[in-house]
Amino acid sequence: MDNETAGTRLPDIVDIPRNIRRRREQLGMTRAQVCARAVLPPKWLVELEAGDAPLTRAALGGLAAALKTDINALMSGAFDAPEVAAPDIRSLIAMNEAECYARLATHEVGRLAGGMDHTPWVLPVNYAVDGKEIVFTTGPDSPLAHVRGTTAFEVDDVDRYDRLGWSVLVIGVVEPVTDPVGIARLAQAGAGAWPGRRGELWLRIHPGRVTGRRLCSGSTRR
Structure with a gap:
């Protein structure tokens, strides 16, 4: 029988969960905020950042959007600096x-x-x-x-x-x-x-x- 998850599961790279956590903290976001944006269960993100949850490309895409970056950056850890709102000097x-x-x-x-x-x-x-x-x-x-x-x-x-x-x-x-x-x-x-x-x-x-x-x-x- 064909494997229905073929091509959707990411390589088992230890750095991805670490990069997700680093980006989340860089933006000052909680796990609940990230999961609300990505429509993902918070418990799963806790396990993912600990390296104990499976990760598909679809889920990674949702996390990338929620974390204002892209999949390649989450995989490599090369993030752009987060946008900082300009101070209101009016x-x-x-x-x-x-x-x-x-x-x-x-x-x-x-x-x-x-x-x-x-x-x-x-x-x-x-x-x-x-x-x-x-x-x-x-x-x-x-x-x-x-x-x-x-x-x-x-x-x-x-x-x-x-x-x-x-x-x-x-x-x-x-x-x-x-x-x-x-x-x-x-x-x-x-x-x-x-x-x-x-x-x-x-x-x-x-x-x-x-x-x-x-x-x-x-x-x-x-």
């Missing part, structure tokens, strides 16, 4: 008001929030910075048309690949802009809606508090 830095306004000037869309006493809401608005004020427009039938009083306005920018970014929060009072000269000046400066609306209403936020933070890498802290 810094969260508070921005002063001048930097907050400089950041606000680089964007055109933010989020306006209000209604905290009743039903909370957050709506996107395109905006412009006019001196110290935030100005935006809305249609007469928009939920924003009747917004008055204290609101929060937020703008942020995130680099999700490098996990860096910044955020600016403006707490202030929303009031309508009714001066025709002021409206004409703002419209000429291109501060209107995307796209322009018929009969659009102009509003401004008088800031009471402007705060911001930025998350930056250690090499660009300034």
Whole structure:
């Protein structure tokens, strides 16, 4: 009868169990962790590292994957150095008001929030910075048309690949802009809606508090 394990059993090499144990310890992994990754019984790994358990190429392949290496390395003992996670040297830095306004000037869309006493809401608005004020427009039938009083306005920018970014929060009072000269000046400066609306209403936020933070890498802290 043919031997069903022919070609699957590894040579009886004493160094393989020793190499498996050395690699596991190099990675700082327990036997339970290795076996969970390789889907193997922990008791078997205990016996294998003691040189008392049989080892097939399929099982060795599972161990190699669990130990972040390959079969040849487990057989020879020539391991690459384990990957070491780079230290997180990012810094969260508070921005002063001048930097907050400089950041606000680089964007055109933010989020306006209000209604905290009743039903909370957050709506996107395109905006412009006019001196110290935030100005935006809305249609007469928009939920924003009747917004008055204290609101929060937020703008942020995130680099999700490098996990860096910044955020600016403006707490202030929303009031309508009714001066025709002021409206004409703002419209000429291109501060209107995307796209322009018929009969659009102009509003401004008088800031009471402007705060911001930025998350930056250690090499660009300034």
